[in-house]
Each structure stands twice: as structure tokens, then as C-alpha cells.
Amino acid sequence: MSAIVKMREFWLAVLIAALVFAANLRAPGFASPSRLAGIVEDSSILMILALGQMVVILTRSIDLSMASNLALSGMIVALINQAAPGIPVPMLMAVAAFSGLLLGALNGVFIWGLGIPAIVVTLGSLTIYRGVIFLIAGGQWVNADAFSPSFIAFTRIEVLGLPLLVWYAVVIVVAFVVLMSRTALGRSFYAVGVNPTAAVYAGINVGRTMFLAFCISGLLSGFCGYLWVSRYVIGSVEVARGYELTVVAACVIGGISISGGVGTVAGAVLGALFLGVINGALPVINISPFWQMAISGAAIILAVVLNGRGAKRSQRLILRTAEASA
């Protein structure tokens, strides 16, 4: 029990519950099951993206191209659906995921093969992928009436009272719990991030591990491309513009250390949920959009301060042993 109380994730969950409770006082009905389900639904895409970003951040990198990858993959399936409405939607989902995987792998190749820092590579691909959307769509939007009914339905159909969109997130979260705690790859994400040099000396291929992290973040971005276009029923150059920073914010709030090696699936999920609750609650209690941004921003800084304090304590310990061996 005490171990659970010490965990950052526990306190984040408590904080989210407190926020819901407080919002419910001001606006009764906010904590009703259907409204809460709505918030989870609104946070689902962010949750999936945060998990992809998490594996990248764990390896001491960052993927700034996630939102552009999402928009490009989303546009590809939107155009296909517009041109050939008969192609079954699950196949389009696979196409979106595959396109995302390729775009992510492209980032990974530059980082692994050429050793360019991830922030530089993905800053470049962020712009390039957006540019490609403009090229393939000829600057046009894909409007709501262009989509086939099933394209739109595949995020909305309710199963056991929840829309499919939520179930996709649930499946991916479960898959990540297994990936991170029960596979050699998951273990090597942590090892590479905590101490890349020691990882090399333990026989782990650090470059390959980073490459795979970008493949995963790309795959999830691409899949979310379909989810986004289906949910908001629009394909355009502007889709999810700037959203990569929201994804990073969710990770940071969830306690995933930007310096790598530290972070959990639960943290990423709760980080996304926290932003979802803030964005859902503030309009209900009549707080202006300006304050929404300010509060999200304050939460990020607070999370970094708390993370920093935890890290400092363990750093001192390292210093002591280092001096002892000097």
C-alpha cells in the first residue's frame, strides 16, 4: 500500500478525481457517468499518442512530427475513402497505421543511421509531412459529406456502452502494459534511456532501439490519423496542427522524464486524462479559454518541478558514490 502511495501516478489520479469533484460542485452533473465517458472519449486519441511519445522520450529522444504524421496519414485515408468509398474501413485503418509506420521509420533511419539528434530530424519532418498533405490534396479539404457512412461510424459504434474509439485506446493501453513490462524491447527502452553507455556494454543495440521507438510512435500516429479524421469528420492541412506539443505535455504531466529512462504506461494515460479533464471542466464552469491554456501550462511546469526534485535526490546519491570511487 505504502508503495502505491509513493507513486507519482497515484497522486496524479487523486488530483484528477479532485478536479472532477470540484467541477461537479460548480456545475452539478459534471461527474455523471455519461459526461465522464465523454471526457474519456475526448482524451482517447491523446492517450494513444502519449503512449507513442512515451517510448520515444524514454530513449532520450523526442518525436515532434507525430501530429504531422497523424494529419498526413489521415489525409491519405480520407482521399482514398473519397475516391473509393467501397474499400472496407478496417483496411483503411491498416493503411493509415502502415503509412504512419513508414513515416516514423523514416525519422528513425535518420536518427539511427546518420546520428542526427531526434529533435532536429523530427522538426524537419514536422514541416515536410505537413507540406506533403498540401501536395497530395492539392490544397483542398476533404469535407464531411465526402466520407462514407461507415468511415465515420467506425469510431462511433457503441460496444458495452462505450464508443469504439475508447475501445481502441483500451486495447492499445493493454498492449503497452505488456510491451513495457513483459518484453525484451520494453526493457531495453528503459535501459537505453537510463544509461545508454551501460546499455551498449550490456549488448543492447542503442540505435536500433531508438529506431524501433520511432516506428512505434509513427505507427500510433498513423492509426490516430484515421481516428482523428473519422471523429472530427474533416481532412485538411490544418488537422492537429500544434498538437505534438499537447502530446509532449501529457507525457510530462504523467511523470515521463524528458531526460529519458523514467515513465510508465499509467503515467502517460493519466497525463492525457488530466488534460482531457481540464479541457472538459473549464468551459463548464465558465472559465475563459485563456485560463484553460494558462492552467495547462502551469500543470506542465509544476510536473517538471516535481520530477526535477525527485531526480535531484537520486542524483546526490550518484554523486556520493562517484566521489567514493575517485
Next chain:
Amino acid sequence: MIIPKEPKVELSGISKSFPGVRALHKVGLRLYPGEVTALIGENGAGKSTLVKTMTGIYQPDEGEIRISGKPVVLSSPHAAFQAGITAIHQETVLFDELSVAENIFLGHAPRAAFGLIDWRGMNARARTLLAEIGAGHIAPDTKLKDLSIANKHLVAVARALSVNAEVVIMDEPTAALSYKEIQDLFDLIDFLKSQGKAILFISHKFDEIYRIADRYTVFRDGEMVGEGLLKDTSQQEIVRMMVGRSVDQVFPKKQVTPGDEVLKVVGYCHPTEFADIGFSLRAGEILGFYGLVGAGRSEVMQSLFGITKPSKGAVRIDGEVAVIRSPAQAVDKGIVYVPEDRGKQGAVTGLPIFQNVTLASLKKTSRHGFLRLAEEFKLAREYTERLDLRAASLDQNVGNLSGGNQQKVVIAKWLATKPRVIILDEPTKGIDIGSKAAVHEFMSELASQGLAVIMVSSELPEIMGMSDRIIVMREGRIVSEFENNAGLKPEMLVRAAAGIGEAA
């Protein structure tokens, strides 16, 4: 005859301990104006701890530092700098992106009106200072990163002169210099002597010490064991002081009859680090690699482990040519490496003990690609118990363990892969006596079970106490190989490592 002088700096009764390690025990050191004192000792003798005490990085547990007869407390590097003590070493703290003049005057730049920096005055004074020390070829406005290491040393010296430093510490200043640059450095030291500076010169190279120093002080195991004038002392006497301890430390070396040849290295070369390395290793044998720091021993081992690529040469394991391009391949072929720098390269601090132990055996503990925690704990328990690792639980973060226990975790990780050859690089450096004995005992145990062991060590008692054979390397080459029998004297190893001829 030298007229007795007052020492410029006098350290007396200085002690400094770290958890589990006594680095300095009541040592003394005297530096005289206009003279060079050489500080001599094996690795781990306490030389760098003393330098850090003199430059305000460490505070001594006890003892006194006097400058010109007055007791001083060097509470910080800045205080030491103010007191006129300046250190020059390979990683001298200078700023690559700043100009030469800025580096010289950082913190005490000449000021013009409104407290702004007087650039013209600063550059002019820098030019004068550089010219004084024969470095007129360095332009004050060059960026430091564009200079060679030798020229960076000159800038550091100019910085010392700019604050009228009276004491200059040179910690292995010649390590990365060419022959010509070393001669220039000696000219500069002669100039500093003529200016009345007191100089502390640390080097492993006897020819340099005899060329430049007037006095010597010898440290061994954190204690001062001798001092005097170099002109009255032979190299042999100094070597004897360095290694002088009776090798009475008991090493748990078991006698093993070596088995078949496991590893053979032939004509192994690297473009810059080592050349013509060849040796063979049999099962059950402990092969020691001795040499000075920078002799290329670790580089050879890292290459055998697939971290760096050799340019030429072949490695045979059980008679078959083995191509090793990555650590993963080395582990597959049965070669494992316990690196010297535990904190950075060895243990994955931040992960729990059991994950560290199983890190190289994840295939073994998985089924259908999924890790089985129960198997992991079983493996981790088996090997940590074999190494007698004491920890609260296997879930404990490795970063919170002592150096000795971290070392055991790293060794456990490799043993779990069931290797043929284990390479231990300075396996007991910086760990407490108890863990040292445990590591030695274990090493002996492994050899008796038929593992082939390579041990890189700079500690003479260890290398002589544990090895069956000893290879000495100097400047990237193997210079001699000894059978470790009663006829082997520690002096022979030190001479081979330092390149001192028998006749000298």
C-alpha cells in the same frame, strides 16, 4: 648545494576518506619557490585526491595547508585560485567558445567606464602575457577551440600568470602532447621556475621527472613514503618506494592446471590505439594486463568485446575464427567484459537489481517473446547468491548500492550468460576492502571452474597476487610477458610499464 628555503606551500597531516576508502592518510607535501617538485605514485596512491584538496575541490578531514607560512582554508576552487594556486591538466577548465583573451581574464577582466569590459586593454595585456611565456604566436582573439592541447596549456599558464599565481600544479600535462610540444612545455616550466613559481609536476614518466623536477615526493596507498632531492636518488630507489610494500596481502588464488586454449588473438591492430597485439588464453587461466593508464589495455579489451573496430588482426575462439562487430556478438561467442567505469558503463543505475542481472539473458528468460518475471527473479537470485550480494531486495535500484555491490551485479549479469572468457577491467578500483576480497575470491573460483579470465589492473599487488601470467603494455603495444612465479619482482613490471631499461 641548495640554500634552505621556506616552502611556498606546505601541507601537513592531510587525511581524506570517502565511504569505505581511505584516500589520504596524514600526508605532507612541500613546494618551494623556483623549484619543481614531482609527485610520484601508482594509480590510486592518492595523487589526484591531493590535487583536488589543494585546488579547493575536496576539503581535507584533517590537516593543515600553509601558504607562505600562513594557515589557509581552501573552501572552494575560487578560494584556491584567489590564494594563488592554479592547476593545469588535460581537462583544464577553459571555455572552448570564448577567445584566448577572455579565457585568460575570465572573472578579472580589465574594466573601462561604466563597468564595461575594456576589450582593447584586455587583448593588449593578453598579448603581453602570451609573449612573456614564449607563446606570442597565439592571437588573443582566437577562439580556444581552434587551439591544440599544447597551446591550451599555454593559455592556462597565461591565465595563472595574469593573477600572479605563485603555485602551479601540472597534472600529467604531457599526456596528450607530441615530443616537440613536450620540449616547449619544459622550456615554459623553466621560465616559471625563473619567475620564482612553486611547481608541482605529476607524471608517470621517469625521463620527464628527471629532466624537469628538482625534488620528489612519493605516495603509496594514500600515504607519503618518501621525499628528497632527485639528484641524490636513483630511479631504482624511487621504484622501490612506489611498490615497496611487502606483498603480504593474502590473495585467494587457487592453483589451476590450465586446460585447452580458448582464446587466441593474432596481429590485432587499431588505427590509433594499439598495434600488433597477440596473446593466447587457456581455460582456467587468469591473464593479467599491467601498464600505465593510457597504455591501451582497455582499448584492446573494448575491441575484443565489439565496442570499437580493429583495423587488422584475428580472434579465434576454440580455434575457430570469430568475427565480433558488436557487444551482442561478443556475448554470443562467449566473451564478456566488465568495464572499468561502473557508474557509466557497467551497472544500469536506475533499473532494479534483477533487471540488471537479466539484461543480457532476456532471451533465456522469455517464452514466445514474453518475459517471465518468475524466471527473471530465479536467475537473478541464483547469481546474486553465488556472488554473495547483500541487498534488501532484488527490486532495489542498483544506483543505491555500494561500488562493490554494483560490481557484483555487473559480474552476475555476465555469468548468467555462461561465458567462456570474462574480461575484468580494473575490477576492484574504488571499492572497499571487503568487496575487493570477495571479487578476488570469486575470480579465482571462476578460473578453477574452467572460465578463462583476463584481468586488466594497474594495482601491482592485485596483478601479482591473482595472475598466472602477466602481459605488460606500453604505448599501445605488448612490451613483455612474464610467468608469475617466485622469480618475478614488482620492479620488473614497473620498469617494463614505464620503459626504464635495466641499466638505468
